C-alpha cells in the first residue's frame with residue numbers, strides 16, 4: 001500500500017523486515033501472556049536472550065519504516081492529498097505542530113500500525129476459509145455457481161459486490177475463526193460497563209470474538225456449524241449483523257478501518273484461486289466434527305497450527 005515498485009535490493013530488505021516483524025509480534029504476545037513479567041523485564045534490563053532478539057527486531061522494523069518515509073520525502077516536493085495513503089498522512093501531519101523528528105516518528109507508527117493490521121489478518125482468515133470450504137463441498141459448489149455470474153480473471157469492483165454467498169461464507173468462516181480472537185483494553189479510570197459491571201483503573205477488560213462466535217445464546221444450537229446461509233435473507237442477499245454480536249472487526253469508535261478493504265482483498269483472492277484451481281486440503285478440510293478441537297495456535301492472531309498444506313489442481 002505504501003511502497004510502489006520493487007528492485008532486488010528492496011526485496012531482500014523486505015524479507016528481513018517481514019521476519020523481524022513476525023519476531024516482534026510473537027514476542028509482544030509472549031510478553032503479554034507471561035505469567036511472570038519480572039523474567040522478561042530482567043532479560044530486557046541485561047539485554048539478553050529473547051529480549052535482545054526483540055530489540056534487534058524492533059530496530060529493523062523501525063528502520064524499514066523510516067526508510068520508506070525518507071524516500072517518500074525525497075521523491076515528493078509537491079505532495080497532495082490525492083496521492084497514496086502515506087502521502088495523505090504526510091500532508092496532514094504538517095499541521096500538527098510537531099518537529100521533524102516527532103513527525104517522522106508519528107508516520108513510522110502509522111506505517112507499522114497498518115502493516116500490523118493488514119499483513120496477516122486477511123491471510124489468516126483465508127487459510128481457515130479454504131480449510132472449511134474443503135470440508136463443506138456443497139458450499140464450494142454454491143460459490144462456484146455464483147462465480148459463473150462474473151467474468152474472471154478481469155473482475156471489477158462492482159462484480160465483487162454482487163458475490164453475496166461468498167461474502168456470507170467469509171463472514172461465517174471468521175465467526176468460527178476470527179483472525180483477532182481476543183481483544184483487550186486497559187482501563188484508564190474506574191468505570192462501569194453498560195450491564196453494571198465495575199472495572200477499576202488499571203484493570204484489563206478482555207473479550208473473545210472466538211468464544212462469542214461459538215455461543216449458543218448468540219448463534220443458536222447450530223453455532224458450531226459452518227452455515228453461510230445464516231447471513232442471507234430469503235432472496236440470497238447478504239445481511240450484515242450487529243457489530244457487538246460479531247466483534248470480529250471490533251466495534252464502536254475503534255473499529256477496523258480496513259474492513260471493507262479486507263473483504264475486497266479476500267473476495268478477489270478467492271475468485272482468482274477458485275477460477276484457476278481446485279484446492280484440496282491434505283488431511284481433509286474442516287468438518288463439523290473437527291470444530292470441537294480445531295488445529296489452531298494462539299498468538300495475536302488465530303493461526304492454523306503448522307499452516308494449511310494443500311494440493312492445487314489446475315482447472
Ligand code: HEM
Pocket residue numbers: 113114117118121122125178179180183184247248249250253254255256257258259261262
Ligand atoms: C480479515 C481481516 C481483518 C480483521 C479481522 C481485522 C480486525 C481488526 C480488529 C479486531 C481491530 C481492532 C483492534 C484493536 O483496537 O484492538 C482492527 C483495527 C484496525 N484495522 Fe483491521 N482487520 C482486518 C484487516 C485490516 C486491513 C486489510 C487493514 C488495512 C490495511 C486494517 C486496518 C486496521 C486499522 C488501521 C485498525 C486500527 C483502527 C483504530 O484503532 O482506530 N485491518 N482490525
